[in-house]
Structure formats: C-alpha cells, structure tokens
Amino acid sequence: MTNNTFGTTTESVMHRDDIMGPGHLACAGCGIIPMLRLLLKVFGRRTVVVTPACCYAVVDGPFPYSAIGVPFMHCAFETAAASAAGVRAAFDMRGIPDVNVIVLAGDGGTFDIGFQALSGAAERNENIVYVCYDNEAYMNTGIQRSSATPLGAWTTTTPEQAPKAESKKDIGTIMAGHRIPYFATTSMAYPEDMLAKFEKAKAMSGFRMIHYHCSCPTGWKADSRDMIGLARLAVQTRAFPLYEILDGESWQITVDPEPADLQEYFRIQGRYRHIQPNQLTEIERHLDKEWKTLSRKASAPESSGR
C-alpha cells in the first residue's frame, strides 16, 4: 500500500534507515538537510563527503562531532573538487573502488571561489559526485551576493536601492561545456525527480554534478514553514527549471510544471520586497528568455549527422 504523495521511488528511499543524524546546527527550515538525508540514503554508508567553507561546514557540528553519519572532510574554500579528486585517488591507490566520493558545497564554493577547482576536476573527468546546494548567496557569512544570486534579489551587498543587476550564472551551460557525463538540477519540492537523478548519477562514473536549489528562509527573509513552498514556486515560475544534461550535449527538461505567478514567489520572500512592477516585468522577461533557450537546447536533435 502506498499513500506516498510523490511516488514509489520516494517512498522506498525515504523508508531506508537515516544515515544522517539529528542535533545538527542548521537554521530551522534549512533546505540542505532534507536533500542531504535523501542523498545519503541513495549513496549509502560507503560514502565520503568533502565540504569546503559553506553553511554545511558549520551545520555538521564542531570537531570532533559530526551529524552527517559518514566520513566527512573539511577543506579550504577554493579546493572542494580538487580535494575530492585527491580522496578518490587515494582510494583508487589503495584498491578501494566502491566508496562514493561526494562534494557538498554551497554556491559560493562552486560558482565563485571553488570554480577553478571545479572546472579542473570536471575537465579531468574525476570520478566524483559534486553536489552544489545553491541557496543563492553567501548565507553563513551574512548573506553576501554570489554569482548564483538571481537578478533583482536583495543581499547585504546588493541593497534594496541597488539590487543585483546581473542574472544568475548559468552553471549548467558551463558544465555542459566541460562535457561531463552528467549534470542535473534538482529541487526538494520534486523529490521523485530528484531521487531519479541521484540514482542515475550513482549508476554512472566520472564527473557527475547535481545542482540543488536550496531554500534558505534565513537569507531569503522568508517564513521557515515555506521552505518547500518556495522550492516548488521556484520551479513553477521557471526561476529554477529542472533539467539534466548527459555528456554535455543531450539536454532534457525533466519537470514541466504547472506554471505559477512570479509575483507569488516574490511575495513570500523579503529579499524581493523592494521589487517594483517594472522590475518584475523585466525579471519575468529574463526568465522567459532563459526558459526558451533551455527549451531549444532540450528539443535539439541528439546528433547533427554531419
């Protein structure tokens, strides 16, 4: 008997034993944890997680405690992908091939500070899974803008009078340019889709990247109870489309949601409180354009047959 709201995959995965434990230091309503719990349930106990400076580096607990339940390595901000590649190399040298090496990094450690290490590891097709939980700013240092902060959003370094003028960096296209075997965007509001992508990534080898849209009630100035509602609206308004890219060339939109009003998404977040109607229209136009670009890539024939 299944009463699960989302589907059989979600049901079967969520009833596996929790690897991650409680008592961690995340804010109430943190979007990292539900994703991380499922990620670990999919990848299992034979997993090592490497984390640069980011929210989760704090959330996990002060040394020698750790909530994550698997071996956990802190590394310098700019080195997550390189450190993970090193852990993988060490396992390979010792003849232990069956341990999953996962990077868990924020958007700062991925889009900005850790970018060269990420690019290098991707280019070398290191056999790791890189999970970026993207809460769209440097949250644990005090909500400073990152290159993942979306157009028009408030942060402490993009104040209301001068909200972010640049759009979110298109990390998917950049990673596709590295021709990595797998790249996927995920959202906690669509767990069935997310788990399918985790399973797919687990079944592959080489450089796999998961880009998770991570609700941050603290940094987005939203009610913690809306954590999932925000994630859902981000997908529905196409502010964060769900898609995957195989081998850098085969694009697929995996969830084509019922559309929702961008205003509804903005209304429940303090970081968009300053948005004026003309700005809203501008942002809507920008998101439409991005969606069209994505749709075009997703509908392109797989081989050009030259």
Place this chain on the structure above:
Amino acid sequence: MTSPKPVAGKGAFQDSGVVKSVASMDWNPTGSWKYLEPFYEDWFAPCSHACPAGNDIVTWLRFVEEGRYQEAARSLLNFNPFPATLGCVCPHPCETPCNRKALGGAIAIQSVERFLGEYAIEHDVMPELETSGSGRVVIAGAGPAALSAAYFLRLRGYDVTVLDRPAGPQTGLLSIPAFRLPRRIVEAEYDRLRRIGIKFEESGPDAPRAPFSLNGHSAGLVANLAEPETEAIEGLHHPAVLDLVRLLDMTRHGSGLPSGRRLAIAGSRNDALDLARSLVREGHEVTVFCRDAKADASFSKEDLALAAEEGVRVEFLTAVCRILFDGDRLQGLICARTRNVAGPVYGRAPIRIVGTEFTFEVDHLVTSLPSPKNGSPFVDASTGLAPVFECPDSLDSASLGSAVSNGRKVAAEIHAHLSGAAQPAMTPVELRGVGEEIAKFKDFNEAYFRIDPGPSRMWRDRGERLRDFDDVRLTLSEPAIRREGSRCFKCGTCTLCGNCELFCPDNSIVLATDGSRYEIRQQYCKGCMVCVEECPRAAIHSRRAGVSVETR
C-alpha cells in the same frame, strides 16, 4: 548542553568500514530552539461531522481507495445496521460540506455507502460481535431506532428480543417506495438482524396490545414511533379523504388505488413526497400542500427536486382548510396561504393568512388521518425490577440517520447501566480520537490536490423513471466507486503519506515502531513548521512550544 566525550569507533561510523574518528551530534537538543511545536491530531472531516449517524466516512473511503471492500464494509457495519438502506434514502447531509467541492465536486458518499452496503449483502459481510455484555433486553417497537438499538446491543453480546406487529419488522422501512429503496435491500438488511441473533416476536394481532412483561429480562426499551401529525382540516371524515400511510401501503401492493385522477396531498414529511411520486407513476395528477416554508419542511432537497422533475406540484406555505363535498363526491378544497411564526409560543407553527383563501379542485385528498390508538407495545413496569429505557423513533426516511444514531446512543446507555461501566455513546470518528476542529479546505496545502471531477449522472432519465417503480438512482460501477475513494481528500486524517517525514530538516519525524502513525521527536524539532505547511490535509498542526523540552 553537555556533550559526551567522543569515543573512537562509536556511533554511526562503526559500520561504514572506511574511517572511524568522530562522534555524532545527537546529544545536541536542538528542540530547545523552538517557539512553535508541531503536533499530530486528526480533525473531523466535514462529512463525518455532518453525518447524523456519525459514520466514519474517511475510514471507509480509505479502504475503498485500496479496493479493500471487505474491510470498508465491516467498518461501516460496525456502526451502522442499514448501510445499503441509508445508501438509498438518506438525504446525505455529508456531501454538502465536502471539501472536494472546490476541486471537481463533492464525493458521492451516499453512492459509496450504498455500494458497500450491497457489497456486504452480496458477500455476506458481518459486523464484529463482542461478548462484553451479558443479559437479556426486550425492545418494544421495531422502527429504525428500535432496530438500531437492538443491533448495537446484540453486537455487545446481549440477548435481544424485539416485539413487533405481526407483519414483522419490515412494515417500517418497507413503506418507502421501491423506486427509492429496492425491496431486496431492506429485506436483506433485516435478515442480517436475524442472523446476528436478534429475536423477533409478534406482540399480538389486536390493538391495544397487552403490555409486555419484563420478567426474566435485564432491561427494557420502549421505542415508539412518532404518530404522524394530523392537520386541522374541516371534513376529514369524508370517504374521499384517504389516509397517507394506508395509501402508501396500497401503492406498494398496487391495489385499492383511488379512482379519481386529481389528488391533493397535505403533508410536510418526506412520505408525502414518496406517495406523490408513487401516484404520479400510476398516472395521477398530484399536488402536495405543505404548510411550512421550503426551508422548514422536512423534505429531502434531492427528493423534492426529483419529485418536481417527475411532475409533482408542491405548494409551500399553503394549508388545506376545508373540504367541499357534494354527497360522496369531493368537489374541491378551500386552501389558504400560511406564514411561519417563529417564537417561543408558536414554535414553527404556521398561521393561515386571512383573505388568501382559494378553491382547488381535486378528486381526493390524502393526508395523515388520526389513527385509533392501535397502541405501540408498552411495558408493564410492575412485572419486574428491570429498568425501562425510552427512545424516540420515526419512520421518516429523511431522519433515518438520526434514528440509527438514537438507537446507538440508547444502546450505549443500556450497556453502561447493565455493565456498570459509564461509557458515553461515541461515534466511530470520536472513537478514533479526533480533535474538536473540523478540517477546512483553507487548512489544506492546495499544491497536493488537482481538479478531479466526480460522477456526472446520478439518476435515470425522467421519462424512463416514470415508467416503472424500479430504482431511480444509477448505481456507480466498481471502478467509479474506487475513484471516489481516491478523489476523497481524507480531510483532517493522517494517511501516512510521509510528507512530514520527507521534508523534516531535523530528522524529528519518525514512523512509530508499529508503523501505524508518525511521532515527533520534540527534543530535536526546531519548530520550522514545514511539516504543518506541507501536510496536504490538516492532520498536523502547530501550537506554542511546550515549556519543557525533553533533553534525554
């Protein structure tokens, strides 16, 4: 906050087989951070709240959704002696407040009840018999409430005897015409009463009947049928004036029907509509005069609409005052408009408005005639020391649900008296332990529900209906019934959908070891309320955090 000394090789890391170095964080009671705390509490579904018989509709719809009809029928039978009958004639107030209305129309609850009732008949599903009660109870009267009391006492394990008129218990509900309540259904449901061991005895062919003796019984119950109210009409003794109950009985046998074509019925209960609809099928032209306003009459809305469609005229706020006759022939009626007077003195009694009289030509008038006190059976309290209980009863099909509920309540009283255990009559929903609140659509998370239209056709076409006395209702097929089960929101009821567990950022929601419910580890819950927000159907709620947080 005291943290334990980390011990190498302990905790979650022991079985990873990779590295053993650190200890977990589960010593950290993050529950102390919260201002609000979530708690589970099932709330009333609006359907159950509106059900006069107190049925736990959500529970059987959950079984129906999974195709577990046997369990659904049994859970229904445990609290309802006549599910198929009620599935035919109940005016289903349950469907009016259904939250599904907002997204595709109310659940066809009555059709599901009928389906389960018929399933129980066909597959011989029986209610669960207990043995907690012992003793003999004698019940005078065999109306729906009396039979309901008999049923619930029997389920408790009592030896129950029902005293009835010689025709047997069927006389009660069988007066409802077959196009509303197929005969085989009533017969099968009465038969079930016998089969669970209720004894029926005739209390004598002649009225008034002898009082029944309490000798050898532990308790008695008198459940007399309410005598139909007689309207004050001049000239009621005329032979062209017919008794409503008798005529209803005649239409059932198809004999002794009036010869005149035009008939007027004075009455404001559903049986007046039943008779009108029967007579229309026999080719008569029928007008019903109801003294009450439409809102006050005890007609079921649905039957009223069907009657109108079938050609019955209903005049509200109109009273028959006087009968005009010429020898044996009835010439016409003097009628007058009425108005309702609300107030402590008059209650709802309508008052005729002077000057509004008009003449109405008919061949016959049908109304409830004063019946000779043919006597309901009564108890001679001097024959024994056993206590005698009383319970109102009525044959009005619109209040059958209340009759079932009254019977259950008095049965609980009798059981409490005889067993010495003070047990209030609880509806199945109350027994399930629901809170006092009713789950409303605004309490739900709309993201989890889509528009899903319900069955569109419920009735046979008018022309076809008028040709016979067969059931006017179209029964839903098994897949359609099952669909109703899945369309049901299960308002206010935890279905273990798992959203709360899935989304909890603090690993605070865990399935109980027996798998029957979720529990909250308040010592870790930081009070984000994501679980409350993402519960589709208002089964988890928030309140101010308790003063003390368990810290192990």
